[in-house]
Amino acid sequence: MIRTPLRPLARILPARAKGENPDAIERENIRLRHEVMRDKSRRRAEGRLLVLGATFVCAFGVIGLRMGVLAQTEPAEPRTSAAGADILAQRADIVDRQGRILATNFDTHSLYAQPQQMIEPERAAKGLVKIFPELTEERLLRDFTGKRKFLWIKRKISPEQMQAVHDIGEPGLLFGPREMRLYPNGTLAAHVLGGAGFGREGVHAAEVIGVAGIEKYYDDRLRDPAQNSQPLTLSLDLSVQAAVERVLRGGMNIMNAKGAAAVLMDVHTGEVLSIASLPDFDPNDRPRPLVQGNAADSPLFNRAVQGVYELGSTFKIFATAQAMELGLVSSGTIIDTSGPMRVGGFTIGEFNRKNYGKISVSDVIVHSSNRGTGRIALQIGAERQQEFLKSLGFFKPVDFEMIEASGGQPLLPKRWTELSTVTISYGHGLSSSPLHLAAGYAAIANGGRYVRPTLLKQDAPQEGLRVMSDEIAREARLMLRKVVTEGTASMGEVPGYAVGGKTGTADKPKESGGGYYEDKVIATFASMFPADDPKYVLIVTLDEPVETSGDKPRRTAGWTAVPISSEIVARVAPLLGLRPTIEHTPLADITQVSLQDGD
């Protein structure tokens, strides 16, 4: 660019000649130059503002358009997702400790009708009754021809039934997909699993919700989509549970009992390997709860968890163990069990009015002496007895993974009198569930720690609260072993496995209150095996058993619960992989001779 000089000679010289000030020319030129510069920078600034404005308009325009498009279009699933394949079903499976299925899901269909689309309602009703005999034709016809626009006919139908309905050819009969809960093992572990039903229902899907048992307790976990692909692993063992239920059912029939319950528990981990209550039900087709009468008569009632009973002499070992722990007695201390013994105005008697005289503490357990235990309990006192039983969990429902467990609140005396102390020491006046008793016996079996029973598979033993010393627990186990070898549970001996345990026969209290039945008992056998180093505790309880093979009907636990228990141990211990202790038979034709010095 050619700049105009500020003082061009061509103008300055004539101006000088005229006597004008040449500076005026310079100033004029500077002004002009500044004007040019100003105009130039304004144009540039205007251009920049324009570009900036256009950019903003474009950017906001694009955003606005995109928002409009997003608002207008139909939502679409993302097409590629690796997560989609993981979701198997609405509800996670339940498996036993070895991964065998206890509860799974099954795809099936529901059947519903839209009567306004029907062409021949009469024919449809007739056809449906032929396929589902439990439906009534008049009712269906009334529904089909009435004002209803929609009705459910069946919640779940099988593929064959679906095909049959399809063959009716009625356009008003429609199918919706349904996921149903399937319990392939039928009645096995029915009370644990509980059952499932439909929650909120739509045509295309329905919620599957747990209605009882562990299905209800872990409903949120089982329905959580994040944990859907991992099954819930229980501590139960399918084959052990099957064996226990079979033996228990057979035993219940032989002993003419109204009901029976069994709990098999690992004493170190607290895992419940088998828990059974009879009579039972099929969780695939859960019966309705009784609307009248005693809830305990329903097959839905879980005797092992919900049923609280006075468990009788099985409690004696607790009083004895506590007295030894407190240093009041040792297993050899002689106790006077002779009568009469009156506490709080009541006479304490022995079974069959026997009198054992002066015997050792160990024999008090072996012969199951009420007076002996009562006298030991009086030495302990009510206060300390309550504390001990509380530490064994007998004061509150067991914290167990079943919704029904909270119903197993033990019944305690309102006032813990001296008489209560004595009667509770031999298991009367305090009602608890067999599961409570299992936890109590587990504490003796594992060397003095309370373990919480659990239905979930555990990896490690529980480090429970110590309730008695290892030494005392060992002595208590020796006494329990003696009960089987020389005491009331002589039928409890199982070849190959040393069993220790305590029988308990308690008269049933009358429902109307006031006294006990003469001829109705709860027979219990609480045992542990192998007795030298117990791994499992087994509780068997029979409701109103009577054994009629002899001249007189026999109701004591030694004749009823014990044989069943020993049969269960004989069946279950090999399944659990317990190595039997084999008595070595002397080899034939070999005589041991010893060579003595001098011979």
Added chain:
Amino acid sequence: MRSLFYIFSALVVIGLAYWAYYENYRTQDAINHAERLEGQIATSRQRLRVLNAEWAYLNRPTRLRELADINFDRLRLMPLEAQQFGRIDEVDYPPEVDLRLDFSGSVSITNQPDLQSGTGADQ
């Protein structure tokens, strides 16, 4: 020179456009394929679930017991008992088999008798 540059740029644009479309179609193909596979996986998993349920149903303890009862004549299956546990010293040793290789009548195929005798001499 300039027109050459324009032609070259146009070719590059065409090439890039072709590549972009090609990749786009390839991606769509891959997505379709993945969807098909996911569908197949879903069906297979559903089938697996049904088969698992059926397997569990067919292996339910009641049925197995009934089968064992029906076939008792042939199989003589009984519940596991304590007597069936054995000790390790009750198990026989396997019969002793002579594991040494038989070298009698072998034929020497080496063509270096010196080497053979040489190694033998060394030892």
